[in-house]
Amino acid sequence: MNVQTVRYFSTLIRAQGLRIHMRKQESSMRSEAISILEVAAFSLVILASLSVPFTQNARAADIAIAVRDNFFDPSTQTVQVGDTVTWTNLGVHLHTVTSNPSGPLSSGDMAPGSGTYSFTFTSSGIYNYKCIYHAALGMTGTITVVSGVPEFPSMAFAAVGVLVMFLGLVISRRNR
Ligand SMILES: [Cu+2]
Numbered sequence: 001m002n003v004q005t006v007r008y009f010s011t012l013i014r015a016q017g018l019r020i021h022m023r024k025q026e027s028s029m030r031s032e033a034i035s036i037l038e039v040a041a042f043s044l045v046i047l048a049s050l051s052v053p054f055t056q057n058a059r060a061a062d063i064a065i066a067v068r069d070n071f072f073d074p075s076t077q078t079v080q081v082g083d084t085v086t087w088t089n090l091g092v093h094l095h096t097v098t099s100n101p102s103g104p105l106s107s108g109d110m111a112p113g114s115g116t117y118s119f120t121f122t123s124s125g126i127y128n129y130k131c132i133y134h135a136a137l138g139m140t141g142t143i144t145v146v147s148g149v150p151e152f153p154s155m156a157f158a159a160v161g162v163l164v165m166f167l168g169l170v171i172s173r174r175n176r
Contacts, residue, residue, distance in 0.1 A: 038172070041165035044161035063079055065077060067088060067097070068091045070091070070133075070139045072139065076142045079146075083145075085118065085143060088115070096130075097141075098129055099128070126144050
């Protein structure tokens with residue numbers, strides 16, 4: 001064995017040692033990454049549960065009701081909190097959408113053929129209304145507003161969060 005060969009082997013051994021050392025560091029970094037993952041997943045679950053009241057009916061709908069001579073079509077409609085109802089006068093007479101006996105609905109005169117009136121319902125309840133010109137002819141309607149169930153975003157976040165947390169626990173247990 002000459003000096004060069006010895007030098008070569010010692011370099012090789014040192015490199016191997018370095019490699020093992022780096023691998024150890026890598027695995028400690030990996031378990032650190034797992035605990036970060038767990039914290040992130042946990043935060044996601046907390047965030048999701050906190051955001052439930054705010055994401056109710058996240059996909060607020062637009063509901064159309066036709067105003068005809070002389071009835072509302074449909075005359076009864078159930079919507080969720082946050083939904084917007086738009087009435088369109090498709091008749092040849094003036095009509096109104098007016099709370100009955102009192103309430104927030106007040107369209108004023110809706111022009112025949114094109115007049116529209118929109119209202120966004122922000123609290124649950126039963127909203128009776130009428131056309132002030134044709135109520136006596138039975139031109140009345142009811143909107144029932146119900147509070148929405150937690151929708152896709154928060155439910156999905158919670159599910160993904162729980163899954164990631166579970167996987168993180170399993171992986172970190174195996175690596176210990
Ligand atoms: Cu009318």
